[in-house]
Amino acid sequence: MPAALEESAKPVIIGRSSSHFTRVTRIFAAELHVDYSFRVVRDLMSSNPEDYGGNPALKIPSLQTPRGVWFGSLNVCRELWRRSSPRPRVVWPEDHDEPLLANAQELVLQAMSTEVSLIMGKLGGTGDSAHHTKMRQSLINMMAWLEDNATSVLAALPQPRDLSYLEVTLFCLVSHLEFRDVLPTAPYPELNKFCQQFAARASIGETTFGFDT
Incomplete structure (x- = not known):
């Protein structure tokens, strides 16, 4: 996949609609006008990192992008900001x-x-x-x-x-x-x-x- 196409690919937020940490990232995405897909973690008792986007801490949220996976709400919000244009203050x-x-x-x-x-x-x-x-x-x-x-x-x-x-x-x-x-x-x-x-x-x-x- 060409680099420009990779960068434009829609990111995927991995989390739950009932999670306040996940909601932080979704608010940022909405404020920054960044389009994304949402993948629900169905079982929070799962001990399989892949269910959390590969996060070994077994926590949500994560953000899946062509550049890799970002663990945690602050990392996710930073990457969403980098993807926004124009970038707000x-x-x-x-x-x-x-x-x-x-x-x-x-x-x-x-x-x-x-x-x-x-x-x-x-x-x-x-x-x-x-x-x-x-x-x-x-x-x-x-x-x-x-x-x-x-x-x-x-x-x-x-x-x-x-x-x-x-x-x-x-x-x-x-x-x-x-x-x-x-x-x-x-x-x-x-x-x-x-x-x-x-x-x-x-x-x-x-x-x-x-x-x-």
Whole structure:
């Protein structure tokens, strides 16, 4: 296949419609106007890396392209951005050179991972363990910090920007909590206000959470 044809081949996002990490990549694809195919990982209990696009960590999402496979939401979003034209102004995690923004991004990603562990632990029958209790408290602590600092964090994001990885991941985290019945979000008015405003983007309506059949 000629190199130009290879580069134009449609990428494939490998994940699930119920996954907040997958939704991050689909929002980026929509915002960047990058066309893609979507392959659903049917069995999250599978121990076969090929089911996850070859990811040895057995995690989603991945992005399959003619250049190779990209593992993880941040890698996928970067590659989608490289494929976009024109390339919009995106604020990436490495642009956060002050503690407030850097810590916010870290806690959002930690909270997303902790939420996955809680969901998988519940499915695996370990929902009453001491470790599960600690993880849930950790998630509650992180959400409280994000709520307390939401206004300052959002105000500190660099301008001008078209999109930021922090905003997309924060939206996916908060909206996923109630979707998967992990934590009620009523105690987080500032985060809910942000989500209501961010949800006005067309990309949000195009990437709603759901359970693949």
